[in-house]
Amino acid sequence: MGLFELAASNLISPIILSFALGLAAALARSDLSVPEAAAKAISLYLLFAIGFKGGAGVAAHGLDGTLIGALAAGLVLSFAVPFVAFGLLRVLSKLSTIDAAAVAGHYGSISIVTFVAATSVLQSQAIASEGYMVAVAAVMEAPAILSALWIVARTGKAAEMDAGLVREILLNGSIVLLIGSFVIGWITGEEGLAQISSFIVAPFQGVLCLFLLDMGLVAGRGLRQSRGALGVGAVAFGCLMPPIGAAMGLAAGLLLGLSTGGVMLLMTLSASASYIAVPAAMRVALPEANPSVYLTLSLGVTFPFNLTLGIPLYLSAATLATGG
Amino acid sequence: MGLFELAASNLISPIILSFALGLAAALARSDLSVPEAAAKAISLYLLFAIGFKGGAGVAAHGLDGTLIGALAAGLVLSFAVPFVAFGLLRVLSKLSTIDAAAVAGHYGSISIVTFVAATSVLQSQAIASEGYMVAVAAVMEAPAILSALWIVARTGKAAEMDAGLVREILLNGSIVLLIGSFVIGWITGEEGLAQISSFIVAPFQGVLCLFLLDMGLVAGRGLRQSRGALGVGAVAFGCLMPPIGAAMGLAAGLLLGLSTGGVMLLMTLSASASYIAVPAAMRVALPEANPSVYLTLSLGVTFPFNLTLGIPLYLSAATLATGG
Amino acid sequence: MGLFELAASNLISPIILSFALGLAAALARSDLSVPEAAAKAISLYLLFAIGFKGGAGVAAHGLDGTLIGALAAGLVLSFAVPFVAFGLLRVLSKLSTIDAAAVAGHYGSISIVTFVAATSVLQSQAIASEGYMVAVAAVMEAPAILSALWIVARTGKAAEMDAGLVREILLNGSIVLLIGSFVIGWITGEEGLAQISSFIVAPFQGVLCLFLLDMGLVAGRGLRQSRGALGVGAVAFGCLMPPIGAAMGLAAGLLLGLSTGGVMLLMTLSASASYIAVPAAMRVALPEANPSVYLTLSLGVTFPFNLTLGIPLYLSAATLATGG
Amino acid sequence: METHKAKRVEIIIERPMVRRLTDALTKAGVTGYTILPVFGGSGQSGAWTREGQVSPAGGMAAVVCLIRPDRLDGLLDAAFAVVETHIGVVSITDAEVLRADRF
Amino acid sequence: METHKAKRVEIIIERPMVRRLTDALTKAGVTGYTILPVFGGSGQSGAWTREGQVSPAGGMAAVVCLIRPDRLDGLLDAAFAVVETHIGVVSITDAEVLRADRF
Amino acid sequence: METHKAKRVEIIIERPMVRRLTDALTKAGVTGYTILPVFGGSGQSGAWTREGQVSPAGGMAAVVCLIRPDRLDGLLDAAFAVVETHIGVVSITDAEVLRADRF
Ligand SMILES: Nc1ncnc2c1ncn2[C@@H]1O[C@H](COP(=O)(O)O)[C@@H](O)[C@H]1O
Ligand SMILES: Nc1ncnc2c1ncn2[C@@H]1O[C@H](COP(=O)(O)O)[C@@H](O)[C@H]1O
Ligand SMILES: Nc1ncnc2c1ncn2[C@@H]1O[C@H](COP(=O)(O)O)[C@@H](O)[C@H]1O
Ligand code: NA
């Protein structure tokens, strides 16, 4: 499938349209809303399912030497991307150092739903990928936060960093659940997967639709409330940074010799921006940074960009580059 | 299947018995309860699933000219039923003008769970129906509210109606989700349905059981707390109005030349009374109207009536009248 | 399968590992958490599903005379176990009379999740059991509370027992839902089960994983916060009492002539300790009893014991004793 | 705007006791109260949170009650009878209310 | 620690009316408010609980607003205009706040 | 019924900061506190709601603390140290409590 067909077929998938519905409803100020507890429960489900399936995939196909390499690449990318992002932001936007650093931290980290959407596209195209990419995703969540704080510290501003915060970041619920369910999937393997696949495989796409509906609602509400908080430069950053991150992921993936699917997922991880773990850490460590800047960019600009245009783009690029 | 067999087989279906269980538990003052967030999440699921399936149905079977007709008929019925209901209430009960108008508004609008229960019965009898009936349901939610307010205004009482309220009513979450998922189902069609059918088709009946358990609990609590709020006349209205509404729906359905299933669904929509969107609008626009009157009638009398006796009756009537 | 293989295969099942993940996350003070509303919704689902399946099982295989006997045995066990538990606690621990009585009440009652885990093991070993064991479970929830209060009253302490409390205990949500869905399953039988099996059968194991993850989190948090509340003697009780209770269940099961699976389930019920209904009743009736003692013992010691070692042990014993 | 003196009584109490408390308040002639959910807390019996809990045993709720000052004593007696043997905290603040006829 | 006099206004109001109330408060120059969920309650129109409810009709919310004392009257007028015809309870307490510049 | 003077301190603070706040309170000798969920609100940084949120970043919680008046200063110092650089509102009201031994 060519890039355009891919993009088109992606755009009219139920999950993208569900996101669009949520976005439209929020922008039109409908009172449609998902209870907080339900949204959290769905996100636990998605993390558990994606982690478990990744682990079961590793159990099924075995591990080659690239696991360690991929984990290391993930670490390096998560540390490195914020510096690139910070530099780009300084050029494109008028954000303060602290705001720019906070945003940069978000782009080094990852959005697990973007990752999940990418795996869905791979699956629908019957393209295989390394099951351990889930572990790479988990590993990429936290390091970017340190880079962001380091950037701030270097400019002489004080970030509130204590031992408690480090533990909070590393033992963040989504990291623990992703890694934990990955390990459970690995240990219990095909047999374990067979036992619970009618829970974590069959209804997965449908649950994802409801979650994206909610994300559309939250993103739309955010866009509506932060009108004016983002300049043109910042919005441009939100669309330019993902392909740049993806290019870094592409290079790493090719170096490691990942499969086409694996390269595409690493690109997606590098291209995506956090909207759960990093915002919470930033509120603690960089309270002066304006949350409506980083949340709107991450959830209102970059997330939809990746979901609609980014993912097909990364898949085409990965296919071309790996000759897959 | 004859009316009595139908009614009997309907009465011992898991969904009706789940409702009965909830009702009994609440009347016996058990502390069995469903968290608000869970109940809301389930109702989002039901709306999304029923809308999507309706849209996918339209994609599969195509649209004939009756869609516009059916939407128009829905609008007219929703506007007209409150007047009939108001007249009947004045004859049968001693409710004040405002209470009677508020109740009348509920009966012009629809109960989506009653609609869902009716589609389940159709499905179990393998009777086809027009997929776009879901859109008709959405269209029928709001107009009745205007009729109720108009009745009040005519009697010289003031209703608090402002532009904000009109937007709230039209962009009510359940309308938006129903129409939105209908459109998504239509766009993505059979292929989209295949992707998420293990979420929205396979477990649907079971989820409906849990929702009806909750509705039984809420209805039972309402009945217990509003003992005395309803006179005999009002209760009689709650059982007489549904068949009258259904008759109006029957006439419209036959005029339009809908299928047996379609006629039966239009009857059910006309016969059912709102318990979500209209009560909220009435609290804003007609604060003097007593909520325990309209909620108890709608949820405690008419909903169980339709669920148990009404649906089999409407199906028999539609079958007879269409010769299907 | 021998005891050790059974225990080993049990230990690496997804559900046990999910519990372990939750436990580890809580002990490591991760912020991983399940919203209260989601946890309650899952527990409603499990009760509904297990009750319905039990009832459908009875509808399928018919009832022999042992139902009445099994219900009576459940009643007697629930009344009797607290006395044994109280005696053992007085020997092993230094708990006050009131604390010991409160703990004893928990061990006479049952843990429905332990029961569910046991049925899962039976299912994976293709061992049949009496469907009505679910009703026996429901019957065993409450009587132990009376025994505990009676023990307290005998020692001259006052328990706050009123008519309201008795109703609350007997019409406790979990008892009502379990019995209610059992009856629904019985009435609607195979046909009803077929309608909703993709909701209550197929995804059951997976949902159970998420619930056990949550139980691990709650248990881990409890263990962490109550450090020091439990002496060695109390912990020893938490591991010794389950096999003793199981032995009582074994005797009763053999007397009744239950199937291997039925005996094993009765053993599991007798061995398990309540962590929902009884704690709430104890807070009302015995407010001086320390909740962190009984909750930690029940959820932090006995629940994991039964889940990991107890269930395989009871299955082996039941197999040996029934010659099944 | 005309306001009227009132007392705002806030009772933090275990969830399984809430119904008993509100029954006692109603018997003591209280005309209204509002129940707020409580997410977690800490006291002599340690820290707790509702997260992941299924049982009502481990949680609290806050009952807020606005009353005319002359009714305070009846309310406090009723509340104390319920709270006395149980975990719970009762606080009273001076307040003003609109629409005195409602209290 | 230096504190500043303020008023704490607590408005318990039906959920469908919350947005109208906060809009009115904002128009009246209120710089901030906090909305707390309410689980259940009782009053002249009987007892209710949010459990299992899907419609916002049957529930309330609590809006808490800290303001400078001289702004109280404006706030009360605005709140009263919304609450007047509806179910709801308004109470005012004297309070002290840190960081007066925020109010 | 005998009551005792106390202070009711209410701190509305971002959720990611709650644990830090309660740790600081505990260090300052506070014997108890209660955490209430907050559904939404508005302030200098705009309006927000918890609906559909997955991250704790965008939400607040209310921490209520009853203490003996002589301990107020210690509490406020501790609270202020945490709240100072963060979004948050601290208010203090005079209250009476039953069972003074608990505070
Ligand atoms: N001083 C206090 N201020 C506010 N809430 C308190 C206070 N003391 C106790 N509580 C609440 O009451 C619950 C039980 O208190 P305790 O009986 O001291 O363990 C605590 O978990 C808190 O939610
Ligand atoms: N005296 C009161 N104290 C606290 N809350 C009250 C009081 N009266 C009414 N309420 C709250 O306001 C709601 C509506 O009151 P009402 O209009 O009297 O039915 C009740 O359900 C309570 O949540
Ligand atoms: N005057 C106020 N009264 C009550 N709550 C407030 C007030 N100001 C701020 N808040 C709460 O504190 C949060 C943050 O306030 P701000 O830092 O001003 O954006 C708001 O979203 C409200 O929940
Ligand atoms: Na990234």
Ligand code: NA
């Ligand atoms: Na109708």
Ligand code: NA
């Ligand atoms: Na037991």
